[in-house]
Amino acid sequence: MLDLLRQMSEIISASGKEKCLRDFIIERIKPHAEYEVDPLGNLLVFKKGKNRAKNKVMLAAHIDEVGIIVCFAEKSGFLRFATVGGIDPKVLLGREIVFENGVKGVTGLAPVHLLKEDEKNKAPEISDLYIDIGANSDTEALNAVPLGTTGTFAQKLEEFGDGLVAGRALDDRIGAAIMLDLIRSETEYDLTLAFTVQEEVGARGAAAAAFSIAPDYAIVLEATTAADIIDVPEHKQVCKLKNGAAVSFMDNSTVYPMELYELALKVAEDNGIKAQPKAAVAGGNDSGSIHKSGKGVRTITLSVPCRYIHSQNCVSAVSDIYETRALAEKLGYTFANA
Amino acid sequence: MEIKDILEKLTSANGVSGDEGEAARTAADILSAYMPVKIEKSGNVVGFLKGEGPIIMLEAHLDQIGLVVTNIDKSGFIRFTKCGGADIRVLPAANVTVIGKDKKEIDGIVISTPPHLSKDEDRKKFKSLDELAIDVGLSCEEASKIISPGDRVVYKKSFGSLMNGRLYGTSFDDRAGVASVLRAVDLIKDKKLGCSLCVLFATLEETTGGGAAVGAFSEQPDESISVDVSFADSPGVPEHKTGKLGGGVMIGIAPTLDSEISNKLIEIARAKNIKYQTEVMGGHTSTNADKISVSGKGVKTGLLSVPLRNMHSAVEVLEIDDIEAVAQLMAEYVL
Numbered sequence: 001m002l003d004l005l006r007q008m009s010e011i012i013s014a015s016g017k018e019k020c021l022r023d024f025i026i027e028r029i030k031p032h033a034e035y036e037v038d039p040l041g042n043l044l045v046f047k048k049g050k051n052r053a054k055n056k057v058m059l060a061a062h063i064d065e066v067g068i069i070v071c072f073a074e075k076s077g078f079l080r081f082a083t084v085g086g087i088d089p090k091v092l093l094g095r096e097i098v099f100e101n102g103v104k105g106v107t108g109l110a111p112v113h114l115l116k117e118d119e120k121n122k123a124p125e126i127s128d129l130y131i132d133i134g135a136n137s138d139t140e141a142l143n144a145v146p147l148g149t150t151g152t153f154a155q156k157l158e159e160f161g162d163g164l165v166a167g168r169a170l171d172d173r174i175g176a177a178i179m180l181d182l183i184r185s186e187t188e189y190d191l192t193l194a195f196t197v198q199e200e201v202g203a204r205g206a207a208a209a210a211f212s213i214a215p216d217y218a219i220v221l222e223a224t225t226a227a228d229i230i231d232v233p234e235h236k237q238v239c240k241l242k243n244g245a246a247v248s249f250m251d252n253s254t255v256y257p258m259e260l261y262e263l264a265l266k267v268a269e270d271n272g273i274k275a276q277p278k279a280a281v282a283g284g285n286d287s288g289s290i291h292k293s294g295k296g297v298r299t300i301t302l303s304v305p306c307r308y309i310h311s312q313n314c315v316s317a318v319s320d321i322y323e324t325r326a327l328a329e330k331l332g333y334t335f336a337n338a
Numbered sequence: 339m340e341i342k343d344i345l346e347k348l349t350s351a352n353g354v355s356g357d358e359g360e361a362a363r364t365a366a367d368i369l370s371a372y373m374p375v376k377i378e379k380s381g382n383v384v385g386f387l388k389g390e391g392p393i394i395m396l397e398a399h400l401d402q403i404g405l406v407v408t409n410i411d412k413s414g415f416i417r418f419t420k421c422g423g424a425d426i427r428v429l430p431a432a433n434v435t436v437i438g439k440d441k442k443e444i445d446g447i448v449i450s451t452p453p454h455l456s457k458d459e460d461r462k463k464f465k466s467l468d469e470l471a472i473d474v475g476l477s478c479e480e481a482s483k484i485i486s487p488g489d490r491v492v493y494k495k496s497f498g499s500l501m502n503g504r505l506y507g508t509s510f511d512d513r514a515g516v517a518s519v520l521r522a523v524d525l526i527k528d529k530k531l532g533c534s535l536c537v538l539f540a541t542l543e544e545t546t547g548g549g550a551a552v553g554a555f556s557e558q559p560d561e562s563i564s565v566d567v568s569f570a571d572s573p574g575v576p577e578h579k580t581g582k583l584g585g586g587v588m589i590g591i592a593p594t595l596d597s598e599i600s601n602k603l604i605e606i607a608r609a610k611n612i613k614y615q616t617e618v619m620g621g622h623t624s625t626n627a628d629k630i631s632v633s634g635k636g637v638k639t640g641l642l643s644v645p646l647r648n649m650h651s652a653v654e655v656l657e658i659d660d661i662e663a664v665a666q667l668m669a670e671y672v673l
Contacts, residue, residue, distance in 0.1 A: 134500025158445065312431055
């Protein structure tokens with residue numbers, strides 16, 4: 001599964017431009033399941049298990065990531081851009097950028113030596129930022145990187161510290177890797193799995209996917225903020241690395257059914273799987289669209305804790321990825337058989 | 339050796355101010371193909387080639403900016419401060435490398451605060467240095483085995499190509515200067531010099547300037563030319579404070595520099611058709627030239643600069659042809 005995660009992390013897949021990653025996944029599920037690609041680009045997969053499911057269970061993970069999109073070229077050849085999804089401008093200065101067509105650039109900044117005292121710690125606006133690809137003119141720049149080209153941090157997945165991984169877009173390659181691994185294994189019950197597009201720009205793909213599949217239950221697999229870092233008080237840490245799957249009771253887009261939240265924690269406990277509450281009301285994900293879809297879907301989110309999310313260095317624990325996979329599978333079967 | 343290859347080799351070595359050993363050995367190794375070389379107690383690399391006439395010194399600094407470990411917190415996170423003028427604006431979520439025990443390289447990530455924990459006023463500014471820390475993904479116990487206070491930290495190395503012969507990477511300040519001196523030495527090999535040539539790759543420029551001060555005092559050159567990087571054009575930077583990337587060697591003119599040397603450099607550039615631009619400064623140059631010129635009984639000193647974007651970040655940008663122009667001008671000066 002880690003190999004799949006590593007390979008998927010090297011593919012650029014900004015919202016709306018998920019084709020490469022989708023094709024990568026299709027190549028690897030073909031022998032194991034049926035699938036279709038819907039008009040928005042969601043990849044819907046039907047995995048036949050050993051037993052028929054009483055209830056239709058959908059697992060969902062998004063295959064887009066936050067990134068940047070080129071909007072304008074200065075006469076001097078510098079590119080201006082907007083963010084695709086939420087990136088804090090404070091993690092964008094002085095970064096290697098790679099565009100979807102392979103062109104490389106860097107985000108520039110005025111030398112600190114020439115700044116006035118009050119500018120030295122002032123956060124930039126995205127509109128202040130620019131990318132230098134080495135071009136001498138707007139024409140040269142746009143020939144290499146046409147308007148609308150997307151890009152992201154040029155950062156590969158690496159092993160980090162003690163049992164951790166660090167890299168770009170663990171949100172939500174982790175969810176996609178778990179689903180891909182499930183599809184390639186033998187499952188107890190029939191499952192439907194949606195690899196969704198455009199989560200980072202408003203959980204848009206998931207709305208269509210949930211409508212088409214019309215499941216009884218949905219399990220959204222995500223990466224979520226872990227703030228278990230120095231100087232953050234315990235009550236603001238949300239969840240911690242190496243403490244297992246984070247189960248949500250509420251976030252900014254979904255109020256989860258309490259019985260599902262409690263059931264998820266119980267299934268974890270019964271099966272010796274590490275899990276923890278996501279102890280904050282923060283963020284949002286595909287659940288926001290899925291739970292309100294059609295006549296309603298009973299929805300829960302399981303997340304892998306992730307430090308520095310939406311930066312070039314998301315950090316997660318390998319053990320949490322496996323715990324989350326285990327809980328997703330067991331909980332899926334529990335829903336299938338409920 | 340191509341300039342790009344020299345630069346890649348030089349920037350692959352670590353050399354934060356005060357811990358320049360690896361960078362020194364790398365530079366000395368390349369230089370020793372051209373002249374006898376020694377690494378001094380100060381850490382400086384000195385090469386000397388006897389010729390006829392005055393002693394002319396070519397100088398560039400070995401060290402790079404970085405961070406230095408001050409404390410390992412009980413949570414395992416590493417506290418640090420600056421070692422030289424690192425720019426805090428590039429630190430959140432940045433990849434760094436801690437040079438730990440026995441010079442082992444340990445991957446680290448500077449912490450960044452998730453938005454849900456930021457108050458509105460916090461979003462408008464960067465965290466201050468004492469609020470930052472490095473995540474090495476280890477417990478305090480594990481981290482303490484391989485990391486100690488005083489260990490230096492560098493931006494994780496990068497080295498890549500952009501369009502038009504431009505490169506991006508770490509520590510171009512001032513390995514680009516070292517590369518240009520090495521290229522100049524290559525251009526004059528087997529040629530008869532009109533001087534004795536001294537090469538000084540100095541330590542500690544980014545912090546105290548101590549390397550250049552003791553190096554110049556020891557060698558007592560008659561003239562010296564320093565090579566450093568200077569600001570190149572980019573959005574949001576006043577045009578009158580920058581040179582042009584690809585505009586050729588920047589020839590320094592300043593009260594602290596010898597005006598005859600500055601003029602001679604301009605004359606040579608014109609005569610030999612070397613692409614150049616002038617850089618006028620009102621006082622100090624903020625380079626080793628300031629230290630060398632007042633060393634011992636005083637040294638007539640000139641300054642050449644390689645235009646550089648994003649100085650003191652992990653993605654400094656330069657153009658190879660500018661390094662070539664610096665090298666050609668120095669070579670012509672000493673011939």
